[in-house]
Amino acid sequence: MPQSPRLLRPRASGFNPKSxxxxxxxxxxxxxxxxxxxxxxxxQVNDLSGNGFHATQGTANNQPTYQATGANGKPxxxxxxxxxxTTTAKISDYVLSPTxxxxxxxxxxxxxxxxxxxxxxxxxxxxxxxxxxxxxxFFGGVNFFxxxxxxxxxxxxxxxxxxxxxxxxxxILTAYRHGSQMRFRRNGxxxxxxxxxxxxxxxxxxxxRFPEAAGASMYxxxxxxxxxxxxxxxxxxxxxxxGKKWGISVA
Numbered sequence: 001m002p003q004s005p006r007l008l009r010p011r012a013s014g015f016n017p018k019s020x021x022x023x024x025x026x027x028x029x030x031x032x033x034x035x036x037x038x039x040x041x042x043x044q045v046n047d048l049s050g051n052g053f054h055a056t057q058g059t060a061n062n063q064p065t066y067q068a069t070g071a072n073g074k075p076x077x078x079x080x081x082x083x084x085x086t087t088t089a090k091i092s093d094y095v096l097s098p099t100x101x102x103x104x105x106x107x108x109x110x111x112x113x114x115x116x117x118x119x120x121x122x123x124x125x126x127x128x129x130x131x132x133x134x135x136x137x138f139f140g141g142v143n144f145f146x147x148x149x150x151x152x153x154x155x156x157x158x159x160x161x162x163x164x165x166x167x168x169x170x171x172i173l174t175a176y177r178h179g180s181q182m183r184f185r186r187n188g189x190x191x192x193x194x195x196x197x198x199x200x201x202x203x204x205x206x207x208x209r210f211p212e213a214a215g216a217s218m219y220x221x222x223x224x225x226x227x228x229x230x231x232x233x234x235x236x237x238x239x240x241x242x243g244k245k246w247g248i249s250v251a
Contacts, residue, residue, distance in 0.1 A: 015241020022228025053089035072247040092204035108223040122211035131203030148177040155199030178229035188251035
């Protein structure tokens, strides 16, 4: 286990994800007591929401590497191209009304490796028929895709005007689907929007995992997921709270 991890934790931001209703998943790499170490890698990240949706990886070669000062001098997990952690949270757990009017809000502190064209920030569910929840900043040579349900126009938003290089330093990412409304935000600013999302889930048993894309590499420091249509003020509260904690400027 890394030495003196408490000395490396981000300073308190005054924000607690539990202060906003609907919290379903909370992974926080700064909380080293929630991590199960296997030497320099991590085999489990405990869910701090109280719901028990822990993220695990039993195969040592596929476990992310703990970096005590890898994100603005603060803790992060580095996933190389064969690493992945899978939560026990299924679509039906962290998405409100998935089969009628999908509603979820995900906010995370993450970034991709400096070589933008070979790195990606990716999370989502596996590619079951109509059971897809997928986000990637660099996928198939295009920046980017955010799918909630399908790759069709009824559930996809993208590509963004930003490029992969906009994600090579720590950022606060927000992706949400609130019924027909879809948004993607970077550091508190909307960078993609869709107002007529219509596709719904038919398969709800796919698990949320990081990363989702095959061969993806990324850094993850914190992720919070709400099965709720958070208000603009609550979204800003969460983004600014995570931004302060991880040393990221949020609008």
